[in-house]
Amino acid sequence: MEKKNDWNDRLSPGVRSIAPSGIRKFFDIAAQMDDVISLGVGEPDFVTPWSIRESCVYGLEQGYTSYTANRGLLELREEIARRYHQVYQTDYDPQTDILVTVGVSEAxxxxxxxxxxxxxxxxxxxPCYVSYQACTILAGGVPIAVPAKIEKEFRITPEELEQHITPRTKVLLIGYPNNPTGAIMTRKDLLAIADFAEKHDLIVISDEIYGDLTYGEEEHVCFSSLPNMQERTILLNGFSKAYAMTGWRIGYALGNPDIIAAMTKIHQYTMLCAPITAQIAAVEALRHGEKYMKNMVSEYDRRRRLIYDGLTKMGLECFEPKGAFYIFPSIASTGYTSNEFAEALLKAEHVALVPGSAFGSCGEGHVRCSYATSIDKISEALNRMENFLRNHRR
Known part of the structure; x- marks a missing residue:
């Protein structure tokens, strides 16, 4: 009998070494079940504001269906540069320092x-967003995890980073406000990280997709706005979270001209350009979308307080999130691993959330709950979780 090819052996070793996203596993299961409340996928439950949608409709009616420049519509890049100058006092040249991408994931x-x-x-x-380690490996790099702990509100310090620096260290990748923990870094915190990056001559990739979603007194600090950081920082942001535009797939990267030019080379051979309709919508979002964004942030804040109070009252150790729309309670006291807890809760009470281990080994002992869903669903999910803890603690 002729031997069959083992096609798996012909795949890239880097691809084979990467596990599928841990976020999706439980939602594939949940999709087959009735009456499931999802606190899982990080997607706003709001529809993209009408004026943004209308700008896209108008663009289609006017026949805007072509390619754009590889770097994106100049009009959009100018709006991005204007906003960063206005809000963060940075100076990015729309011609050379900005690249519009197909979501922040591509960036x-x-x-x-x-x-x-x-x-x-x-x-x-x-813990960190699931793509960070995978993208590092796919690019030939080696991800080095630096544990952030709940006792320190999931913030990171130069002293902790120093323990992992080697002659091969080239990049520091940070994402604040953080997915999955909801942690933020203050200006003082980030100034210390900036000194560390400068001391070791590191490139910093700063993922600030949740930058507009912060709560309380602390405002978001743009990393590239810190002294001496703009040249060495690749700043990533987009429209998915703050403007409820996940399906539009529109993001951008800001950086020095050499790095942006290198990124544009890859972009032009793979994506060519982001969809023109999404870029038109993004222009409208920057020009007239702030009032909608602020209303959504206000509602997230109300949900944040509800879910934090509910989880702490049922006895789970919980850091109060200061940004994004996630909370990351510890379930160590239940006797379950993160995976076991998520599976058991889904089967017993039909509540779907994400095991903390999906965000790296440092996330074990936690679960991620998204509060980007309605107050009624959050309230019912909390009731079901409390019932689960009452009947299923080990």
Missing amino acids: LDIAMRAILSPGDEVLIPE
Whole structure:
């Protein structure tokens, strides 16, 4: 009998080494079940504001269906530069320092591919978004996890980073406000990180997709606005979270001209350009979307307080999130692993959330709950979780 090819052996070792996203596993299961409340996927439950949608409709009616420049519509890049100058006092040249991408995910991927050589190490505070380690590996780099702990509100310090620095370290990848923990970094915190990056001559990739979603007295600090940081920082942001535009797939990268030019090379051979309709909508979002964004942030804040109070009252150790729309309670006291807890809760009470281990080994002992869903659903999910804890603690 003729031997069959083992096609798996012909796949890239880097791809084979990466596990599928841990976020999606439980939602594939949940999709087959009735009466499931999802606190899982990080997607706003708001519809994109009408004026943003209308701008897209108008663009289609006017026949705007072509390619754009590889770097994106100049009009959009000018609006991005204007906003960063107005809010953060940075100076980005729309012609050379800005690249419009297909979501922040593409921006992260091509940033890694543009700057990493095989074996280069990337410091990544963990728990972290699921793509950080995968994109590092796919670009030939080596992800180095730096544990961030609940006792320190999941913030990272230069002293902790110093413990993991080596001659191969090239990049520091940070994401604040943080997914999955909801942690933020203050200006004082980030100034210390900036000094560390300068001391070791690191490139900093700062994922600030949740920058507009902060609560309380602390305002978001743009990393590239810190002294001496704009040249060495690749800043990533987009429209998915703050403007409820996840399906539009529109993001951008800001950086020095050499790095942006390198990223554009990869972008033009893979994506060519972001969809023109999404870019038109993004222009409208920047010009007239702030009032809608602020209303959504106000509602997230109300949900944040509800879910934090509910989880702490049922006895779970919980850091009060200061940004994004996630909370990351510890379930160590229940006797379950993160995976076991998520599976048991889904089967017993039909509540779907994400095991903390999906965000790196440092996330074990926690689960991620998204509060980007309605007050009624959050309230019912909390009731079900409390019932589960009452009947299923080990």
